[in-house]
């Protein structure tokens with residue numbers, strides 16, 4: 104059994120993991136950069152270690168420093184959270200070489216799924232439908248041929264991309280060459296990897312994803328879907344589970360497809376298989392994330408399970424004593440991501456939080472990494488917290504989240520709370536069935 108975990112992350116997700124470690128009587132070691140010296144996510148950790156630096160490269164991406172801290176503090180395991188080193192197969196190998204358990208899949212699974220184009224190919228091999236598109240395209244001539252064949256609009260995607268970064272919609276052949284050159288350059292800068300592929304751009308789709316857990320004994324659990332179509336810049340802002348756009352038949356198909364892929368590649372631990380679903384309820388594999396997902400709390404809220412605890416148990420070699428029939432959905436859950444950003448244009452708004460007061464309530468959960476006098480620096484993701492509410496039905500969950508947003512007090516910086524209030528209270532959201540163009544449609548009204 105794992106007795107001591109180092110968390111190689113920061114902010115709300117570090118606080119979230121520490122909470123479960125404390126509950127399980129596992130000691131927690133939190134690392135922090137110079138920029139995070141006074142950060143509140145460190146408060147509940149048993150031990151904290153300064154790894155210095157400000158930028159991610161100098162701190163939460165510096166695998167040598169992180170592994171050295173874990174070894175010198177006698178940790179058995181590392182939990183990577185999401186982002187940073189969570190989907191880095193070399194880091195997984197370095198952990199193993201240092202005698203540390205990586206709480207996540209093995210390096211080979213990350214290699215198969217972490218690269219988006221390779222994951223697409225793997226999904227095809229296991230019979231999952233993928234969006235019509237290409238393999239890696241290298242030259243302007245090659246991409247022109249591919250896109251003329253697919254028909255416009257198309258979406259260029261960095262194979263190493265994630266978090267909505269590295270995608271570019273192209274509406275016609277005239278703008279293709281320049282978009283291609285800019286996307287490859289941008290991918291090089293952001294990910295150190297120029298490789299780009301193309302997908303047909305689907306109109307008005309839904310982003311629907313399936314959470315999965317699989318243990319070392321072959322035990323598999325596929326959860327009910329999460330609806331993540333409320334996005335800006337291809338990144339999620341509001342998520343819910345279940346989805347108003349998924350009927351029982353589609354749900355079963357999505358769970359089966361996700362399960363087939365995860366079993367097929369022999370994947371162990373938590374994963375999320377993302378799908379895009381079109382107007383005719385046809386679904387296509389998008390990508391698989393080999394880590395805990397930002398929006399995992401909505402799944403926890405409808406099942407009552409602790410996914411971090413289950414990740415730790417799986418990594419310790421335990422057999423999951425859960426079966427599919429224990430996954431009731433008697434509840435509806437919503438999550439709103441609270442970002443330090445301008446609520447109109449969604450630009451990051453760094454600075455110091457002068458007043459911070461969280462809402463509370465029986466069916467309200469706040470996962471946060473900041474408090475009063477917390478600093479939102481430009482170095483990291485501007486996510487302040489996640490607000491999760493639930494209820495016996497969707498209306499109740501909506502009622503709780505609107506009330507909680509009203510009671511959320513953050514001063515000193517701009518936040519997207521006014522946007523979240525407007526979005527969730529809108530007839531468009533209340534009616535359900537919204538697609539990934541939700542924000543544009545909301546603004547057009």
Ligand code: ADP
Pocket residue numbers: 185186187263264265266267338339392395396397398484
């Ligand atoms: P999720 O996929 O869990 O719903 P996001 O898409 O918002 O959430 O991504 C989670 C976090 O991981 C964000 O902080 C995002 O910037 C980061 N991230 C995801 N993939 C990558 C990547 N390939 N490179 C760098 N950062 C990434």
Ligand code: ADP
Pocket residue numbers: 234258264265266267268270302303304305306308310334337338377379389390539
């Ligand atoms: P990331 O790795 O950044 O999470 P994804 O491939 O998961 O990128 O796509 C993120 C979002 O971009 C999707 O949720 C969806 O809104 C949009 N998107 C991705 N592929 C397509 C597509 N082929 N057509 C239309 N929208 C897409």
Ligand code: MG
Pocket residue numbers: 266377390
């Ligand atoms: Mg994605």
